[in-house]
Amino acid sequence: MGLMTRYADRLPFAPGDPVISLEEGSTPLVLAERLSERVGKEVWLKVEGANPTGSFKDRGMTCAVSDAVRNGAETVICASTGNTAASLAAYAARAGLRGAVIVPDGKIATGKLAQALMHGARVIALRGNFDEALKLVRELTQRHPIALVNSVNPFRLEGQKTAAFELLDSLGELDALCIPVGNAGNVTAYWKGFKEMGAAPRLFGFQAEGAAPLVTGKPFPNPETVASAIRIGNPARWEEAMDAFTSSHGRVAAVSDDQILDAYRFLAANEGVFCEPASAASVAGLLAHGVEDAERVVCVLTGNGLKDPQTALAQAGAVVPCEPDMAAVEKAVLG
Ligand SMILES: *Cc1c(COP(=O)(O)O)cnc(C)c1O
DSSP, X not given: OOHHHHTGGGSXXXXXXXXXXXXXXXXXXXXXXXXXXXXXXXXXXXXXXXSTTSBTHHHHHHHHHHHHHHTTOSEEEEEOSSHHXXXXXXXXXXXXXXXXXXXXXXXXXXXXXXXXXXXXXXXXXXXXXXXXXXXXXHHHHHHSSOEEOSTTSHHHHHHHTHHHHHHHHHHSOOSEEEEEOSSSHHHHHHHHHHHHTTOOOEEEEEEEGGXXXXXXXXXXXXXXOSOGGGOOSSOTTHHHHHHHHHHTTOEEEEEOHHHHHXXXXXXXXXXXXXXXXXXXXXXXXXXXXXXXTOXXXXXXXXXXXXXXXXXXXXXXXXXXXXXXXXXXXXXXXXX
């Protein structure tokens, strides 16, 4: 069951409204035994890479595209670091809408680009960064009747808040949530979802050191990090995210690319969970900064590791070449 059906009573849609769904949500919540041991807490992984297009962006996209169809839109557009583009392209294809995405030229992971193109979206590679792309699409949608489905669209947050409902449905309660932060829509959505259910876990947000405006308090004109999904210098949901950290008695902190990549490899090799680099920022943050006295902790793994094979291959061991005879195979396998 897609999340618009599962949580119909808590979303701003009426019976009979269009529902564009790929059966998103209801993602696995996996107990991370080795990570729990390592940090001395009960740590769970919310595996959002198991969504239909491989990231949590599908939660918001089902609602945003359904709303666009309800309003009679013919074209949907977004600026994206990659996953929003892949998700928009899939839901637009499903709805029979035209999809257009503006991505930073050369800065988007291969899998995401392949998805957006395969689903038939028009992919525009901007010679600029994400923040410039967002500014331009905002202006464009004021000039033309095109629906903007970036996380400035309130329906995106409505859909994304359902992840908080799922955590409460599965665990009853939790003490802390660790989450990567880019444009800060997702952390804002979780906080909304928790508040609607009367829950208030502490929210710990983590940015990459090279793209950490919420940590330093000022925009980054040239954000840079291996975690391309959070390479954002001027988050659209800045104030709301800061309010979520303060109100929940959590905090926002930075992690280095090395810490991100260590966590990325640790999760794959020790928990069997392959996420993308940006997602590993949640676990890198837990390892580097802790979560104070919280005991039961959920780390949100926002996207699937298959999205970014280049980074994976650069970080992983090499393959073992082998001649086709038994002695060589024995040596290769056992030696
Ligand atoms: C979009 C995205 C993020 C950041 O989410 P925000 O809502 O922009 O803070 C983190 N990880 C992945 C994999 C993403 O696609």
